[in-house]
Amino acid sequence: MHPIDARTLEIFRTVAETGSATRAAERLNSTQPSITRAVGAFEKQCGFKLFERGRYGMTLTEAGSALLESVDRSFAGLNMVQEAIGQLRLGLPGTLRTVAIPVVAEGALCDLLAEFARAHPRVAINIKSAHPQTVVNDILTGEVDLGAIIGAPPQGFDLAARVIGERRMKIAVPADHRLANRDRIHFRELHGEQFVMMVQPHNIRLAVETMMNDFGVRPSIAHEVSTQRTVVELARRTGAIGFADDEVIDSVSRSDVMAIELDPPTRWNINLIYRRDRKQSPVCETFLQWLDAR
The missing domain is CATH 3.40.190.10 (Periplasmic binding protein-like II)
Structure with a gap:
């Protein structure tokens, strides 16, 4: 297999991003026929199809998607080199x-x-x-x-x-929740409550599921989200109980949501x-x- 030049990879990556040889040509200051020829030659060199051609553009094949991930990593490394050169020109270490x-x-x-x-x-x-x-x-x-x-x-x-x-896990409850006036709540008391949980995998999700198992609390997961701030905001809006980092809960207005200590406490090192x-x-x-x- 002949060596692959950077220009070919740039064309492949741009066509994948734009979904069109025409739009890729505009971005790269080239022509649509030359971009099309370059993609075809690259596919021949690879020995498999990179794109499916359709009426509305070009979409990556499964093999093309896998190759794009590798190309993106290569470009990330190249960008790091270029940034390092720029920093050295400025006299930065x-x-x-x-x-x-x-x-x-x-x-x-x-x-x-x-x-x-x-x-x-x-x-x-x-x-x-x-x-x-x-x-x-x-x-x-x-x-x-x-x-x-x-x-x-x-x-x-x-x-x-x-x-x-160090971080601590607390529970977030709306100000009008029946538990909102408590300073500390044992995990067993949460049996039957509706929970807002982090999606897996996450330390907080793992800790909550472990405690559920240890104390015989039957899971009642109403919502799953990908950030702790969303946990708190959704708990505040829906009336469910959220499990989140104490700093995240404290960053939300205390008039809207209460942060309550858990018994037993759960802490992690950063x-x-x-x-x-x-x-x-x-x-x-x-x-x-x-x-x-x-």
């Missing part, structure tokens, strides 16, 4: 790339990196918010230097972990994690040294 679930990205991780940025004003900070599984995947694939998760890092990988904070088996970038090494001396 580099960018610290991080990822975390939204509540940590906006809270503990942001606070920590802001402190680091004040100590090292020539370093650029990049914080990405993502689903927990994406956080781990980005660290393992090298898309980022490090990330932050709630709870222990996954087993089976050579990941270093450093505690940078862990900063990174690959132990990979050489860190100079800016990441600087950050880790700063963290040690902090």
Whole structure:
């Protein structure tokens, strides 16, 4: 197989994004016939169809979709190289790339990196918010230097972990709920209540299901959502009970929703994690040294 040039990959990626050789040609300052020829030649080189041609455009085949994921990763790496060149031209030592679930990205991780940025004003900070599984995947694939998760890092990988904070799970109930005037509620008392839950997998979902099993509470899941803030907002609007991080609940107006302690309490560490088996970038090494001396 002949080497694949970057232009071919750019054409493939643009056609996939636009769904049309004509629109891809406009974006790439080319012509529709040349784009069509390039795609056809690339398919011949690959040995399988990348697109289904139809009356309303071009859609990726299953093989084309799988290939696009690999191409996107390649372009992400290229963008990192280009950004590094730009930073060096400006005289900056580099960018610290991080990822975390939204509540940590906006809270503990942001606070920590802001402190680091004040100590090292020539370093650029990049914080990405993502689903927990994406956080781990980005660290393992090298898309980022490090990330932050709630709870222990996954087993089976050579990941270093450093505690940078702690979070507590509470229940969120509307102000007019029968339990709203309580300071603390035992999990057994929630039997028969309607719950708003995080979708799997999530530490809070796992903790709630474990406690349900331990205390014989029959699950009554009315709603499932993908963010903790949505848990709180939906609990407030529907009258169901939501399980969320205490900071998230506290960020919602206390006149609308109450944050109540659980008995027994559930707490997790916020862990900063990174690959132990990979050489860190100079800016990441600087950050880790700063963290040690902090």
